[in-house]
Amino acid sequence: MAIMNPTSHSCETPYQAPQLISTPTACFRGCRIALHIIYGMLLAAAIPVLNKSTQQRIVQYWSRKFLDLLNVGLETYGCYHNATAQGRLLVANHISWLDAVSMNAVLPAYFVAKSEVGDWPVLGWIFHRINTLFIKRDIRQETARINGQIKGMLEQGDRIAVFPEGTTTDGTQLGHFHSSLLQGPVDIGSTICPVAIRYHDGTGKANGDAAFVEDMTFVGSLWKILCSPSLHVTLVYLPGIPCTGKNRRMLASEAREAIHTALTNLSSGHASHIAE
Numbered sequence: 001m002a003i004m005n006p007t008s009h010s011c012e013t014p015y016q017a018p019q020l021i022s023t024p025t026a027c028f029r030g031c032r033i034a035l036h037i038i039y040g041m042l043l044a045a046a047i048p049v050l051n052k053s054t055q056q057r058i059v060q061y062w063s064r065k066f067l068d069l070l071n072v073g074l075e076t077y078g079c080y081h082n083a084t085a086q087g088r089l090l091v092a093n094h095i096s097w098l099d100a101v102s103m104n105a106v107l108p109a110y111f112v113a114k115s116e117v118g119d120w121p122v123l124g125w126i127f128h129r130i131n132t133l134f135i136k137r138d139i140r141q142e143t144a145r146i147n148g149q150i151k152g153m154l155e156q157g158d159r160i161a162v163f164p165e166g167t168t169t170d171g172t173q174l175g176h177f178h179s180s181l182l183q184g185p186v187d188i189g190s191t192i193c194p195v196a197i198r199y200h201d202g203t204g205k206a207n208g209d210a211a212f213v214e215d216m217t218f219v220g221s222l223w224k225i226l227c228s229p230s231l232h233v234t235l236v237y238l239p240g241i242p243c244t245g246k247n248r249r250m251l252a253s254e255a256r257e258a259i260h261t262a263l264t265n266l267s268s269g270h271a272s273h274i275a276e
Contacts, residue, residue, distance in 0.1 A: 036066060040062050046058075063108075066101055073233070077237070078237040079238060082240040085191070085240075089160050089162065090103070090161040090192075091161075091192050091252075093175075095168055095170070108159070110131050112161070112163075113133070115135060117132075123218070133160075137166065160184075164182070165178070168213050174259065180248075185251075189244045195259070196258075196263050199233050199234075201232065207231050241254050
């Protein structure tokens with residue numbers, strides 16, 4: 001497997017799709033997922049009247065069960081304790097809508113998502129109920145509004161998660177990290193916590209079945225995941241980056257470099273070095 005050099009944008013060799021599981025098996029999984037989403041609607045309806053600790057436990061439980069029903073394996077490495085502190089901004093690379101589910105299964109957070117996600121049938125309603133921050137990326141004033149919300153929530157001790165690439169990739173590339181949503185932690189001198197996300201099969205080889213790219217619909221993406229014979233996701237919680245004395249562009253660059261290094265080590269099988 002190819003290893004990315006410091007000036008390259010490629011993290012993996014091109015993904016080759018394996019043989020899919022049978023349609024009846026995928027349909028059975030799909031029916032169970034549909035029931036779990038309905039269950040999620042019932043839980044989401046109760047979220048506003050619950051305290052934050054209970055909300056987080058519910059989100060974590062539902063997310064873990066969602067991964068189980070999809071038959072997606074979950075692995076975590078690194079400095080998990082850094083991200084558990086209050087008022088942390090998690091900064092991750094972005095491959096799929098499944099990224100947020102996977103991160104919530106480990107450490108629930110409030111996510112910043114593009115406004116179109118809030119319009120998705122059923123799931124969009126759930127995302128609204130669990131206080132997702134939606135941004136209209138084509139409106140310049142939205143950035144200031146969201147940064148203000150992020151700052152206020154961090155000051156309250158909340159955990160926020162952003163995807164600074166601003167779009168998804170197929171997992172073999174690491175895009176440019178935009179700094180526009182990193183102003184909040186700079187203003188309050190907080191710490192950002194990079195999180196590297198990688199999808200692979202049971203042998204560690206890259207698996208692109210979760211990639212939500214181009215004109216793919218949610219249903220089409222879900223079906224592809226349901227048909228995947230061996231899909232695992234690895235989350236690497238990297239050392240926190242203090243914001244004091246740094247601007248947002250410096251933070252974006254440092255976070256990208258940390259995630260780049262972790263993904264390179266993962267793809268080359270050097271898991272023992274991923275959080276160094």
